[in-house]
Amino acid sequence: MAKFEKANSVNEWLDQRLAVETLKRVLSTEYWIPKDINFLWAMGMVLAATFGVLLISGIFLLMYYKPDANLAFDSVNYVIMSEVGYGWLWRHIHGVGASVVFLIIYIHMFTGIYYGSYKKGRELIWLSGMLLFVAFSAEAFSGYMLPWGQMSYWAGMVITNLFSGGSLEAYGLVEWIRGDYVPGDAFLTRFFMLHVLLIPLVIIGLIVLHFGSLRIPHVNNQEGAEIDFEEAAELYKAGKKKESKVIPFNPVFLSKDVFVMGVYFILFFYLVFYHFNFAMDPVNFDPADGLMTPAHIYPEWYFLWSYEILRPFPKDPGLIAFGIAQAALFFLPFIDRSPNVAPAHKRGLFFVWFWVLIVDMIVLTVLGKLPPEGIFNTLGTVAAVIFLLLGPALIVITKFEKKL
Amino acid sequence: MRELKILAVVVFFTLVTYWGVEPFAHSQMHKHVEGHGFTYNGEADIKEAEAGVVKAKESGSKEAEAQAKVEAKKSFWADVEKIAQLQGNAANGEAAFATCLGCHNGSGVNMGGVIPPNLDHAGVLYDKNYLIALIKDPAMASNVDHKYEDTMTHPMGSIKTMVTDDQQIADIVAYMQEKMAGEVTSKQAFDEACARCHAMRYAKTTQLGDTPTFKYEKDALAHKIKVIEEQEMVKAYMGKLPPDLSIMIRARSEHFMETFVENPQAQLPGTSMPRVGLSHEGYEKVKAYLEEVGDPSKPAREAIGPWVLLFFVVFTVLAYLWKKSQWKDLH
Numbered sequence: 001m002a003k004f005e006k007a008n009s010v011n012e013w014l015d016q017r018l019a020v021e022t023l024k025r026v027l028s029t030e031y032w033i034p035k036d037i038n039f040l041w042a043m044g045m046v047l048a049a050t051f052g053v054l055l056i057s058g059i060f061l062l063m064y065y066k067p068d069a070n071l072a073f074d075s076v077n078y079v080i081m082s083e084v085g086y087g088w089l090w091r092h093i094h095g096v097g098a099s100v101v102f103l104i105i106y107i108h109m110f111t112g113i114y115y116g117s118y119k120k121g122r123e124l125i126w127l128s129g130m131l132l133f134v135a136f137s138a139e140a141f142s143g144y145m146l147p148w149g150q151m152s153y154w155a156g157m158v159i160t161n162l163f164s165g166g167s168l169e170a171y172g173l174v175e176w177i178r179g180d181y182v183p184g185d186a187f188l189t190r191f192f193m194l195h196v197l198l199i200p201l202v203i204i205g206l207i208v209l210h211f212g213s214l215r216i217p218h219v220n221n222q223e224g225a226e227i228d229f230e231e232a233a234e235l236y237k238a239g240k241k242k243e244s245k246v247i248p249f250n251p252v253f254l255s256k257d258v259f260v261m262g263v264y265f266i267l268f269f270y271l272v273f274y275h276f277n278f279a280m281d282p283v284n285f286d287p288a289d290g291l292m293t294p295a296h297i298y299p300e301w302y303f304l305w306s307y308e309i310l311r312p313f314p315k316d317p318g319l320i321a322f323g324i325a326q327a328a329l330f331f332l333p334f335i336d337r338s339p340n341v342a343p344a345h346k347r348g349l350f351f352v353w354f355w356v357l358i359v360d361m362i363v364l365t366v367l368g369k370l371p372p373e374g375i376f377n378t379l380g381t382v383a384a385v386i387f388l389l390l391g392p393a394l395i396v397i398t399k400f401e402k403k404l
Numbered sequence: 405m406r407e408l409k410i411l412a413v414v415v416f417f418t419l420v421t422y423w424g425v426e427p428f429a430h431s432q433m434h435k436h437v438e439g440h441g442f443t444y445n446g447e448a449d450i451k452e453a454e455a456g457v458v459k460a461k462e463s464g465s466k467e468a469e470a471q472a473k474v475e476a477k478k479s480f481w482a483d484v485e486k487i488a489q490l491q492g493n494a495a496n497g498e499a500a501f502a503t504c505l506g507c508h509n510g511s512g513v514n515m516g517g518v519i520p521p522n523l524d525h526a527g528v529l530y531d532k533n534y535l536i537a538l539i540k541d542p543a544m545a546s547n548v549d550h551k552y553e554d555t556m557t558h559p560m561g562s563i564k565t566m567v568t569d570d571q572q573i574a575d576i577v578a579y580m581q582e583k584m585a586g587e588v589t590s591k592q593a594f595d596e597a598c599a600r601c602h603a604m605r606y607a608k609t610t611q612l613g614d615t616p617t618f619k620y621e622k623d624a625l626a627h628k629i630k631v632i633e634e635q636e637m638v639k640a641y642m643g644k645l646p647p648d649l650s651i652m653i654r655a656r657s658e659h660f661m662e663t664f665v666e667n668p669q670a671q672l673p674g675t676s677m678p679r680v681g682l683s684h685e686g687y688e689k690v691k692a693y694l695e696e697v698g699d700p701s702k703p704a705r706e707a708i709g710p711w712v713l714l715f716f717v718v719f720t721v722l723a724y725l726w727k728k729s730q731w732k733d734l735h
Contacts, residue, residue, distance in 0.1 A: 035734060038407045040414075077651050078606050081701060088701035089708075107414060241733045255723070255730040262720030269716060273709030278426050285655035286647075296433050301425045358417065366424030370432050 028250035032233050034221035035247050041219065042260035043108040048207070049261055050101045050268075057094040058196070061087075065146065067192035069185040072148035073287045089272075092280075096271045098140055099279035102302035104264075105133060113332065114354060116341045117220040123333040124213040130330050132206045135199055137303070142195035144300065148188060149284030154297045156183040156191075166316040182290055221245075224341035296371060304368030305361045309388075311372055312381040321388060328391050335391060338398035346404065349397045353390065360386050430657075437663040437670045442684040444534040446481025448667045449547050453477045480544050484537045487570045492578025500576050503566050512612065514634060516559030517641025519600045519611070527585040529597055529689070534681030535577045539567055546678030547669050559641075590696065593689035597680050598649065601638055606650035607697045611635055642676045653691070653698035661691070 007013035014020045033041075064084050066075040080087035109129070112118055118126035141159065145152045160183070164174050179186030218229055227245050235244035247253055271279070278301075283294050299307050310322035344351040360383055367380045440448065453474040460470040507520040526535070537545035541564060543555035555561055567573055588596075594604070595613070603610045610631045618624040639645045656664070663670055665687060668677040682690060695702060 038410055040410065074605075082606065086704075088704070092705075103418065242735065247734065252730045252734070255727040259720065259723040259727045262716060262723045266713060266716045266720060269709075269712045273705050273712065278422070280654075282655050282657065285651050301421070304425065362417065362421050362424065365421055366429065369425050369429040376432075 028254075029248050030233065031249040032229050032236075032246040033219050033249055033253040034225075034227055035245055036221040036223060036225070037219075038222060039256070039260050040107065040111040042257045043104055043111060045254075045257040046261055046264050047101065047104050047108060049264075050097055050104060051203070051207070053268075054094060054097045054101065055200070057090045057097065060090040061094055062196055067146070067189050069148060069188050069288075072146060072188060076147045077285065092272045092276050096268065096276050096279045098143060099300065099302070100268060100271065101136065102140070102300075105136060106302070109133070109329075110358065113357075114344045115220055115222065116224055116336075116343070116347075118333040119336065119341050120339075121217040122213075122220065125210065125217065126333050127330065128206060128210040128213050132203065132210060133329075135203045135206055139195060139199045139203060140300065140302070142191040142199060145183075145188060145191040146195060147284055148288045150286040150288055150292075150294050151281050151284040151297070153183055153288035153290065154294055155299060156187060158297060159299075160187075162310075162319065162322075166319045183288075220341070222343065224343060226341075298369050301365060301369070304366075305364035305387075308364040308368035308380050309384045311368070312377060312384050321384060324391075325387060331391075332394075335395050336398045337395060338401040338403075340401060340404045342404055347401060350394075350401060353394060353397055356386070357390055360390070434657075434660070437659075439659070439663050440666060442531060442666060442682060442687055444531050444537065444545075444679075444681060445485065446477060446537075448670060449544075450474065450477045450481065452547075452669060452673075477544070480541060481537070483570075484533055484540060484545075487536045487540070487573050488533050490571055490574040492571075492574035492576075492581075494575070494579040494582040496572075497575035497577070497579025498583070500567065500572050501579055503563075504576070507560070514637045517637055518559060519634075520560075521600055522596050523580065523584055525584060525586065525588040525592060525596060527581040527583065528588055529593055529683065529686035530681045531683045531686075532577060532581060534679075534683075535580060536573055538681065539563055539573045539576060545681065547667060548676060548678045550674070551676060588689060590689045590693035593686060594693040597682060597686065597690055601642065601646040601677075602649045603635075604650050604697060605648050611638055646677065649694060649698075651698040653694040662687070665690075 004016055007016055011020070061080060064075060064080050064087065066072055066079075076091070080091055112126060112129070141155075145156050156178075160174055160177050163177055164170050175181060178184075179190060218227070221227070225245075229246060232244045232246040236246055236248070241247075281300075283296075286294075298304065306322060306325050309325040310318045312318070313321055338347065338350070340347055344354045363379070363383045364387060367376055367383060370376045372380065453470070453476075457467065457470040457474060460467040504523070507515055508523045509520075510522050512519055530538075534545060538560075541549075541555055542560040543549040543552050543558040548558075549555050552558055552561075556564060567576065595609070599609055599613065600611055608615045611634045612627075612631050615627065615631075618627065635645055653661070660671060664672070665680065665682055667679055668675045669679075
């Protein structure tokens with residue numbers, strides 16, 4: 001056994017056994033972040049905070065929610081909303097949080113794309129982030145089933161039907177996923193398990209991986225400049241803060257993060273108290289009814305762009321296009337052939353490509369909710385084709401991009 | 405400055421997306437129905453009938469029938485307007501009202517599919533013109549004449565043979581407006597106007613009224629059977645059991661609720677739900693009750709909201725000062 005001296009303080013006692021001083025240094029006070037950043041660099045911590053809020057509100061809801069097709073609807077809409085003290089608050093926080101977290105995820109992703117933060121050693125940051133996006137999507141979908149309203153039921157019906165694979169007609173697979181011919185009790189209880197246990201575990205694991213993947217390549221900066229972090233850190237520690245290009249995570253970077261979080265939480269709680277309907281679809285306040293299809297079935301806003309890629313095409317091509325759209329963003333680090341790590345406005349045609357992507361995804365999002373009729377149908381097809389062409393276009397554009 | 409520019413870009417695209425998926429998408433998804441402020445003059449009914457003529461022309465069948473319907477609606481509502489101009493005498497109305505008591509006596513017995521409503525506050529809950537129209541021809545007034553070959557077969561259809569004189573109608577309505585008014589609670593408004601068809605399980609009421617608490621399970625079950633029997637009769641008459649209204653206030657938009665209650669046909673063509681004829685005041689009362697039961701956290705939200713926001717404003721100001729102090733030596 002190692003030799004232990006008598007400790008003079010709790011801190012020292014812990015340090016002897018857990019090396020808390022080293023941990024603190026490595027993980028926070030000497031974890032170096034570039035100085036040349038803007039508020040978009042705080043989105044990671046904003047996401048972590050929102051995940052925390054979702055986790056805590058979820059734990060409170062979990063105490064009263066009943067995963068049973070006969071009881072679920074009233075346990076949410078009556079027990080939690082009327083009988084549990086502040087149950088409504090936890091539910092509104094959870095509902096708004098689930099929607100807003102995707103807004104921040106998208107901002108976080110587009111920031112990464114704009115500043116080229118997925119390149120040259122940062123590929124794993126992008127890939128683990130994309131895995132987190134997929135895990136959050138699964139978490140959102142499974143959670144959407146739980147109130148067992150009309151939209152829960154019919155969204156569950158439509159999405160699980162996708163697994164029949166179009167003309168493959170793999171209805172056996174669909175039944176296996178549902179545990180029944182149609183969404184029912186078996187369906188609800190398994191999505192409950194996924195929502196409160198398996199997927200959150202996966203998310204927590206992926207968050208650790210995502211943070212870990214930042215460690216060696218370090219966080220990118222506004223100009224995509226290559227920084228000698230060791231040299232810069234020495235300068236900072238020597239007191240030459242002005243000359244140094246880096247800042248410690250704690251407290252300097254964190255102080256800015258906390259300020260951005262404050263602004264964010266003002267918006268967040270404004271939505272929770274005064275403007276929550278966008279996150280809680282009215283149709284889902286009608287109990288699930290397998291005999292009555294709602295007039296319009298649409299997913300929550302954050303899935304609309306990919307829904308709209310599925311919708312305008314015939315069955316099989318639509319499904320293939322949908323599959324490509326889901327996977328396409330994963331490949332970004334590998335189809336961007338340019339060696340430049342720089343903000344988009346310095347990368348010529350890539351800048352145009354970026355804004356076309358943004359506008360196209362917003363157009364797809366809006367059209368995804370509109371009824372597929374007349375002009376909306378045509379626009380949807382055009383926007384979906386543009387999205388699919390953006391991949392090959394990126395290869396060509398970046399292949400010929402001038403080295404900076 | 406640069407950060408504010410970036411923020412402006414982020415906010416702009418966020419708002420465009422929000423506008424597209426919320427206000428814009430909803431305006432495209434739901435047809436627009438003009439409200440008419442809880443006054444009833446048959447304008448909507450006549451328009452509907454006229455649209456029926458256009459449809460009949462397109463399909464080339466029953467055109468004459470559709471045209472006859474337009475005429476019937478026009479003359480019906482013109483008569484209503486005429487009666488509305490008459491000076492009603494409440495004292496005479498009271499005598500005539502005895503006819504109504506045969507059914508509207510609070511016995512809670514189903515008659516022809518539904519329990520005749522309690523009229524205790526009918527004078528305030530319902531619009532004057534609507535009451536006139538209802539006594540004249542219940543099926544036409546509630547805009548469900550499409551359900552009947554002959555509107556006499558409406559559960560209240562026989563009133564047409566009992567009260568035939570225009571002045572008498574005016575008298576009865578005058579009596580109701582004078583004597584069946586007074587303060588009405590939101591729950592009374594709901595009970596009288598909606599509850600004989602719509603249950604509200606979150607308020608523990610059924611088509612038979614508030615569910616009592618029973619000491620013995622046997623009694624509770626016996627009551628439940630009575631409720632089921634009543635629901636079956638309503639269902640047989642309406643075609644389906646009218647939905648429970650517990651959280652309808654959150655399931656439908658405000659605009660939908662208003663225009664639907666004014667004229668159910670406008671939002672759900674062909675529905676068997678009758679127009680109830682609520683006055684503006686009556687609707688506000690019913691809505692208040694739906695909100696009490698279906699959205700009970702509203703007062704709490706309004707009470708706590710400002711404090712939570714204030715907390716985060718203070719938090720943000722302090723965080724900004726901390727950030728300032730941390731970053732002051734860096735540039």
